[in-house]
Amino acid sequence: MARPLGFRRVRTHTSAYLRSGAIVLFAIVCVLFWAISTRALPAPRIHPLPALLAQWNHSSGDYFDQVRKTEPEYLIWSRFPVKVYVQPADLRSQTWVNLMTQAVNEWKAYFPLELVDRRDSADIFIDRASIPIRFPPTERVRxxxxxxxxxxxxxxxxxxxTIRIQPNRPDLSLLAAARHELGHALGIWGHSPLETDVMYFSQVRTPPPISARDVNTLKRVYEQPTRLGW
Ligand SMILES: [Zn+2]
Incomplete structure (x- = not known):
């Protein structure tokens, strides 16, 4: 009787020992992987503010606390103007192109953007997506x-x-989506809790123009360190 019990205890002890050994080994591998992967990226540093944001001063609050860090920390551009390429029109999509262009021009009042006519020279590509977007990583709207x-x-x-916006939607909805997605593309990687902001998380019946809170939030993003551009 005692023998099998003792044997079992030894086995249990051994397997627990092996298990804890495996956990320690796994932890070491994780730490090494983390050290290698973060060493491969440059250390985060702060870039000078683009002039339009440096001049901007408005005391209406922001929602910077909703902006998430990503792998390179904050998504900050450091070469200006940032170049935007809108997929050219086919016979049915001139309105879509006009609305995308309008949204770019609206952001241009606060941030240095330039429309370019070559995709390979662009930083931001606005794609007229023809396939249904099932699980968008940033959006509730589909x-x-x-x-x-x-x-x-x-x-x-x-x-x-890359911004994907499907055509065949009401004009107001396309314009609101372009404004909103451009806000993400410029660095607001998060959503506002107020529906009077372009970066509100959901679609609204009467889409607002870019708000002072949107620009305040963008300015705060650009005051943060980033691994990008170094
Ligand atoms: Zn969004």
């Missing part, structure tokens, strides 16, 4: 989303942004 990807150029960490 017809628009924004993604970013990282790349290295002459050992400087940079990002590219």
């Amino acid at each position: 017809f628009a989303d924004t993604r970013f990807e990282l790349y290295q150029q002459e050992s400087v960490l940079r990002h590219l942004v």
Whole structure:
């Protein structure tokens, strides 16, 4: 009787020992992986504010606490103007192009943007997505989303942004979506709790113009350190 029990105890002890060994090993691998992956990215530093944001001063509050950090920390552009390419029109989509262009021009009042006619020279690409967007990473609405990807150029960490906005929606809805997704693309990686802001998390019946709170939030983002552009 005693033998099998003792044997079992030893086995249990051994397997617990192995298990804790495996946990320690796993932890070491995780720490090493973390050290290597963060060492590969430049340390976060603060860039000078773009002139339009530096001049901006408005005391209406912000929702900076809702902005999330990403892998390169804050999504901050540091080469200006930031170049935007809107997918050109086909026979049926001139209105879509006009609305996207209008949204770019609205943000241009607060942030240095330039429309370009070559996709390969653009930082932000606005894509007239024809496929249904099922699980957008940033949105509750199902017809628009924004993604970013990282790349290295002459050992400087940079990002590219793609905005997808489906056509065949009411004009007001397309314009509101373009304003909102551009807000993400410029660096507001989060949502406002107030429906009077462009970055409100949900669609509203009467979409607001870019608010002072939207610009205040963008300015605060640009005052943060980032790994991008270094
Ligand atoms: Zn959003």
